Amino acid sequence: MMSVRSTTFDIPEPAAGQRIDAVLAGLTGVSRSVAAGWCSGGNVTMDGAPVQKSTRAVAGGSLTVVVPEKIDPLRIVAEPVDGMGILFDDDDLVVIDKPVGVAAHPSPGWVGPTVVGALAAAGYRISTTGAPERVGIVHRLDVGTSGAMVVAKSEHAYTVLKQAFRDRTVDKQYHALVQGLPDPLQGTIEAPIGRHPAHDWKFAVMEDGRPSVTHYAVEEAFGKASLVKVRLETGRTHQIRVHFSALRHPCAGDLTYGADPRLAAELGLTRQWLHASMLSFDHPRSGERVAVESGFPMDLQYALDALTGGTV
Missing domain, CATH: 3.10.290.10 (RNA-binding S4 domain)
Structure with missing residues (x-):
């Protein structure tokens, strides 16, 4: 039965x-x-x-x-994930270096590896607060986005970190390689984001969307693309991808949001060039500021090298 x-x-x-x-x-x-x-x-x-x-x-x-x-796929399957590093670890929390192709937690329609499954396979005990399939998860990175992500191990850390993300006291810094050269070279994008009216899996700038704020600064311009440092004030799904697509400077390799497939092929990209490069927050128990950095993974570095080397 x-x-x-x-x-x-x-x-x-x-x-x-x-x-x-x-x-x-x-x-x-x-x-x-x-x-x-x-x-x-x-x-x-x-x-x-x-x-x-x-x-x-x-x-x-x-x-x-x-x-x-x-x-019902909403169960945690302990499954090791190659390339998932640990950037910070103590009794209250762990900051992982999430590889591309890994979801934060199980969800309907997703059959690949998850962060919670990888931590379970590695013997980590994480907070049981929240939905059973999302234990310890206080924020998420897209499957196609790599980088630093914090997971709560203690119940206290879960409660405090969730509130910190709500209060926007967590500093979330990303690097993105966007097509062309944004003008101005640094600024703030304030545009509400909501679900795309024609595509359930996409988001878009919508008049009745949720307030969304992205700060950016161009670090290096290569002609066809620019390396941009991004700081999120809000944390909407696909926020960086949607905002830069709306500016007509989509993340390189992000075919979902209008990137040039020819440039993606030239750069060897099979996903959006987007990486969570730094995460900073007050430790939930000591109150001391924790700052953790994540270097660019191999596929993103290859694309940068192709641009700096003039082969693209």
Whole structure:
């Protein structure tokens, strides 16, 4: 007999009037298309009544999702990940150097390796606060983005770090190789971001999107592309990729957001050139500032060398 997993969520006040698939995506972290599939499959009820993906949420109500166990990927599988380094480690937290191709945690539709699975395979005990499949995760990097990412090991660290990200006291610095030369050479991009109206897996600058702020400074210009240091004030999904695409300077290799496939091929890129190069935050127990840096991985360095060497 097939077992099922049932999860119930309270509908928050700001979600009133929104489509159920959008609300579920926000509550669970799955893509909107997956949430829509749950609805069309009859797996979602609101206050006990079945709903469709376009049904509007009612504040104060509850959503229940019932997913058959055999199609439920939200379990942690201990799986070693080659190339995942440790940049900082103590009793409260660990900062990992996430390779490309690794998700932060399990999610529907993802069958590859995860950060939580890699840490479990390495014998780490991480915080059990939060959703079962996201233990210890206080922020995320895209599957196609590499670099520094902090994971909470203690319950205290989880609570404090989650609040630090909400309060924007964490300094998140990235490096991106963007096409062309941004003008001005340094500045701030303030443009709200929301889900793309035509593509569930993409985001875009939208008038009714969430406030999003990106600070940047060009470090080196190569003609066809520029190396840019980026600091995020907010942390929206795909924020850097969306903001630079909106400026018509997409990240090199980011074909999803309009990058030139010919330049990507010339640079040997199979993903966006985007790397979380530095993470700085107050230690949740000592209060001392922790700053951790991550060097560019081989594929991104190869692309830079091709530009500096004049072969592209």
